[in-house]
Amino acid sequence: MERDDLIEYSLDTHHNEEKGKEIRKKIYKVTILLTLVTVIEVVLGAVIKQDASIWPLIKWTFLVLTLLKAGYIVMVFMHLGDERKWLRYVILVPYFIFILYLIFIALWEATAIKSVLTYFS
Amino acid sequence: MAGHTAALDSKTLWGGKISPFSTSYGKLMMWFFLVSDALSFGGLLISYGFTRHDCLEAWPIGEETFNSMPFLGHGYPLLYVALMTFILIISSVTMVLAVEAGHRMDRKGVTNWMIATIIGGFFFVGSQGWEWYHFIHGSEFGKIELADGSVAIVKGHFGEIKNFTVTKPGNHHKEGDVIKEDLMHTFQHAAAAGHINNGIITLHDGSEASITKEKDHELTLIVKKSGKLNKASKAKRKITGVKAEKLYYEALYSGEANRVIYGANLKQNEYGPQQYAQFFFFITGFHGFHVFSGVIINIIICLGVVAGTYHKRGHYEMVEKTGLYWHFVDLVWVFVFTFFYLI
Numbered sequence: 001m002e003r004d005d006l007i008e009y010s011l012d013t014h015h016n017e018e019k020g021k022e023i024r025k026k027i028y029k030v031t032i033l034l035t036l037v038t039v040i041e042v043v044l045g046a047v048i049k050q051d052a053s054i055w056p057l058i059k060w061t062f063l064v065l066t067l068l069k070a071g072y073i074v075m076v077f078m079h080l081g082d083e084r085k086w087l088r089y090v091i092l093v094p095y096f097i098f099i100l101y102l103i104f105i106a107l108w109e110a111t112a113i114k115s116v117l118t119y120f121s
Numbered sequence: 122m123a124g125h126t127a128a129l130d131s132k133t134l135w136g137g138k139i140s141p142f143s144t145s146y147g148k149l150m151m152w153f154f155l156v157s158d159a160l161s162f163g164g165l166l167i168s169y170g171f172t173r174h175d176c177l178e179a180w181p182i183g184e185e186t187f188n189s190m191p192f193l194g195h196g197y198p199l200l201y202v203a204l205m206t207f208i209l210i211i212s213s214v215t216m217v218l219a220v221e222a223g224h225r226m227d228r229k230g231v232t233n234w235m236i237a238t239i240i241g242g243f244f245f246v247g248s249q250g251w252e253w254y255h256f257i258h259g260s261e262f263g264k265i266e267l268a269d270g271s272v273a274i275v276k277g278h279f280g281e282i283k284n285f286t287v288t289k290p291g292n293h294h295k296e297g298d299v300i301k302e303d304l305m306h307t308f309q310h311a312a313a314a315g316h317i318n319n320g321i322i323t324l325h326d327g328s329e330a331s332i333t334k335e336k337d338h339e340l341t342l343i344v345k346k347s348g349k350l351n352k353a354s355k356a357k358r359k360i361t362g363v364k365a366e367k368l369y370y371e372a373l374y375s376g377e378a379n380r381v382i383y384g385a386n387l388k389q390n391e392y393g394p395q396q397y398a399q400f401f402f403f404i405t406g407f408h409g410f411h412v413f414s415g416v417i418i419n420i421i422i423c424l425g426v427v428a429g430t431y432h433k434r435g436h437y438e439m440v441e442k443t444g445l446y447w448h449f450v451d452l453v454w455v456f457v458f459t460f461f462y463l464i
Binding site for chain 1: 142143144149152156159160163164167168170171172174175176177182183184198199200203206207210211213214216217218220221222224225226436438441444445448449451452455456458459462463464
């Protein structure tokens with residue numbers, strides 16, 4: 001029996017040709033941006049050696065560029081930017097709370113363990 | 122009060138009729154699954170960071186470890202993995218274009234873009250297989266323990282082995298036999314087992330042979346673990362020229378077992394600390410398995426598109442849901458790429 005009490009699909013799912021063109025333009029823009037960022041990362045990684053004095057700066061640049069790429073993938077490709085505000089929060093906030101805490105505790109512990117290992121070696 | 126209840130009809134209230142966040146049940150559950158999967162990958166990458174942070178040995182450097190290119194050989198740092206990353210990003214783009222075509226109910230567009238995505242996915246899985254093959258197989262020089270106890274990795278162009286000329290007969294080969302087959306494989310096995318002594322190789326059948334080999338070019342030792350003489354300190358870790366050649370072959374032809382390690386597996390690792398290989402196999406393997414299952418799911422959905430199942434349903438939400446999964450795989454790779462290859 002067909003059920004008529006369920007709305008299967010979210011409301012803003014179909015769009016016309018004109019809106020499609022607009023969306024495609026945005027997709028191509030993001031594609032170029034992601035490619036460019038990858039090229040920059042690889043060139044930096046291949047040219048600057050890890051014993052160079054500016055390496056820490058390069059490392060942070062990599063992290064920022066990675067988060068930028070991730071942001072564009074999640075917000076544009078996965079359409080999270082087009083979803084309702086609270087859906088964004090429900091997905092991102094718990095994740096970041098867990099992950100930031102885990103990063104903090106792991107690096108903190110690793111530093112402590114390393115100091116012990118160094119002391120006894 | 123009757124007026125109030127009339128104003129709040131079932132369209133305004135949820136009443137089971139409107140999904141939370143105006144998103145369908147399937148899409149919402151896909152997002153929750155992806156959050157949990159992202160936590161798994163986050164946990165894996167953080168444990169990798171933990172191990173790297175408390176490791177006393179020098180950690181492998183991406184551009185020194187991954188520098189081979191199909192058909193071109195060695196000496197192309199990070200180029201192949203950059204190509205892999207690019208392929209995966211492009212397949213993500215074709216996926217989002219398939220989703221967009223679905224919103225316009227353009228069945229042909231969805232089919233074409235999905236096929237492009239599947240091809241990109243296969244390319245990526247194949248590339249990862251190739252990358253693993255190289256990682257397991259190792260370089261031509263291997264990692265070497267020098268006479269003073271220091272450990273170094275080796276860069277340069279390995280001079281080709283021309284032949285082995287038998288000098289002392291064994292069960293199989295006669296004196297004066299010239300062996301020209303399977304040279305590199307035999308050479309590496311003998312070197313790792315300590316069966317090469319002063320340039321004389323002992324073969325499987327007990328015969329001894331001299332090695333005819335072209336000269337290596339630009340042989341460079343990069344000391345990773347300090348010994349009595351050679352230090353792994355930043356300024357002095359590179360040894361080049363005649364000295365590098367002397368030290369390398371002195372160790373390689375020492376006749377002692379386990380002085381050289383070729384490639385990586387779960388027991389030994391040419392590139393650096395053993396944990397590095399374990400993490401490499403687990404994390405890129407886990408990701409590769411995600412890509413593989415993503416390709417399979419894409420194929421199933423693509424068949425549904427071709428059969429017209431979603432067109433009849435009136436919307437292409439299934440394409441959107443697999444799209445979410447596929448983009449997630451791309452997203453994870455962005456992080457794996459940074460932490461394994463760049464930093």
